[in-house]
Amino acid sequence: xxxxxxxxxxxxxxxxxxxxxxxxxxxxxxxxxxxxxxxxxxxxxxxxxxxxxxxxxxxxxxxxxxxxxxxxxxxxxxxxxxxxxxxxxxx
Amino acid sequence: xxxxxxxxxxxxxxxxxxxxxxxxxxxxxxxxxxxxxxxxxxxxxxxxxxxxxxxxxxxxxxxxxxxxxxxxxxxxxxxxxxxxxxxxxxxxxxxxxxxxxxxxxxxxxxxxxxxxxxxxxxxxxxxxxxxxxxxxxxxxxxxxxxxxxxxxxxxxxxxxxxxxxxxxxxxxxxxxxxxxxxxxxxxxxxxxxxxxxxxxxxxxxxxxxxxxxxxxxxxxxxxxxxxxxxxxxxxxxxxxxxxxxxxxxxxxxxxxxxxxxxxxxxxxxxxxxxxxxxxxxxxxxxxxxxxxxxxxxxxxxxxxxxxxxxxxxxxxxxxxxxxxxxxxxxxxxxxxxxxxxxxxxxxxxxxxxxxxxxxxxxxxxxxxxxxxxx
Numbered sequence: 001x002x003x004x005x006x007x008x009x010x011x012x013x014x015x016x017x018x019x020x021x022x023x024x025x026x027x028x029x030x031x032x033x034x035x036x037x038x039x040x041x042x043x044x045x046x047x048x049x050x051x052x053x054x055x056x057x058x059x060x061x062x063x064x065x066x067x068x069x070x071x072x073x074x075x076x077x078x079x080x081x082x083x084x085x086x087x088x089x090x091x
Numbered sequence: 092x093x094x095x096x097x098x099x100x101x102x103x104x105x106x107x108x109x110x111x112x113x114x115x116x117x118x119x120x121x122x123x124x125x126x127x128x129x130x131x132x133x134x135x136x137x138x139x140x141x142x143x144x145x146x147x148x149x150x151x152x153x154x155x156x157x158x159x160x161x162x163x164x165x166x167x168x169x170x171x172x173x174x175x176x177x178x179x180x181x182x183x184x185x186x187x188x189x190x191x192x193x194x195x196x197x198x199x200x201x202x203x204x205x206x207x208x209x210x211x212x213x214x215x216x217x218x219x220x221x222x223x224x225x226x227x228x229x230x231x232x233x234x235x236x237x238x239x240x241x242x243x244x245x246x247x248x249x250x251x252x253x254x255x256x257x258x259x260x261x262x263x264x265x266x267x268x269x270x271x272x273x274x275x276x277x278x279x280x281x282x283x284x285x286x287x288x289x290x291x292x293x294x295x296x297x298x299x300x301x302x303x304x305x306x307x308x309x310x311x312x313x314x315x316x317x318x319x320x321x322x323x324x325x326x327x328x329x330x331x332x333x334x335x336x337x338x339x340x341x342x343x344x345x346x347x348x349x350x351x352x353x354x355x356x357x358x359x360x361x362x363x364x365x366x367x368x369x370x371x372x373x374x375x376x377x378x379x380x381x382x383x384x385x386x387x388x389x390x391x392x393x394x395x396x397x398x399x400x401x402x403x404x405x406x407x408x409x410x411x412x413x414x415x416x417x418x419x420x421x422x423x424x425x426x427x428x429x430x431x432x433x434x435x436x437x438x439x440x441x442x443x444x445x446x447x448x449x450x451x452x453x454x455x456x457x458x459x460x461x462x463x464x465x
Contacts, residue, residue, distance in 0.1 A: 002448070002451070002452065002455075004239065004244075004245075021233055021236045021237075021298075021301075021302070022236045022239065022240075023232060023236060024245055025451075026448075026451040026452045026454065026455035027451070027454070027455035027458065027459070030451060030455075037225075037229075038229050038232050038233070041222075041225070041226065041229060042309075058175065060175065061173070061175045061176050061177070
């Protein structure tokens, strides 16, 4: 039967594509046309991506903590970590 | 839209701009007449902002080891459960049932109005009705897509509708006898649907909440176009006004019944409330709908067919006559005026589409020989 496709839409120039939902279609061309009819009836987008759901590899919520751990203890990656002496501008 | 400036009820006034990041922003225009009036669409907008705000927060759960504890903490923090999260089996099953029946209702809901596409009184009204019926199909598809994230596939969902294993809203088993019924469906049926659905924009399951935000924004067009049809008829010839009144007479009580049985007899409510799928009781929503409709009917100069309808100063709400719940259950059981016709039509449409699905699949197979061909 027809495959499941995930649909991503760029709302306007200057913005990135955002996931809006999914649909079924037998091939990419029909998926694009269906996406236009289902998700952009009110000019919600200027560009559409369709991706086979089966082709998406996703991280698992079960391993959430371990997977994202490396970022947790590196607060020095954020500018707010650093003390800026009073009176210093443009930093 | 000659009557636009006179449609003064706040419910019919969409929010001009939706928050940044929503791809429907700016599409719906700005026609506020009453700044500050709290409309249902503002509630949709608020739900969308709350969804984004909740996402910023941190869920605090005991180490995140306990699945149930983590799920409970997410719900308690008003955050969203997403498709691959662990969830209780009853939450998953309940949501599949609710979202699927909602989707089926949108699909079957195309029929009563589709009945009038070929007989709309002008080309413009025909084009508007076509757009509206197309929206209903779109709403069904958003909802099927949301249901599929819970691990059920589209074929199963379609099959459950066609085999009658799952129901759709009983309101669509009533016939559309006149053009005014298209107006009454927009005003009352879509109006009741919006009152029911706005709280679902805050539902705890992410894909459902997001689909509902899209749907509610589009429904407001439906409700307005219905109201405008009735307003035009009610201010036309005596015959047209009588036709409008007749349609309101027939659709009022079935619309009240759309909120489901009274709270004392509602079966799924308590758990749904705890899981933040449902947020208000059937009777609370029904009251809200009545209170909304009364002033709208006055502007239409049409009578709500309820002699007991009266403002209750103490409750600050209207007293009204309950719909006939025995009739509601009878229609749900399959004995409404159009149950068999609706199902027969849906099955025929599905069967008639077989060759299209087969041809598209054959084309896709032919063009994918020797690797994927985009």
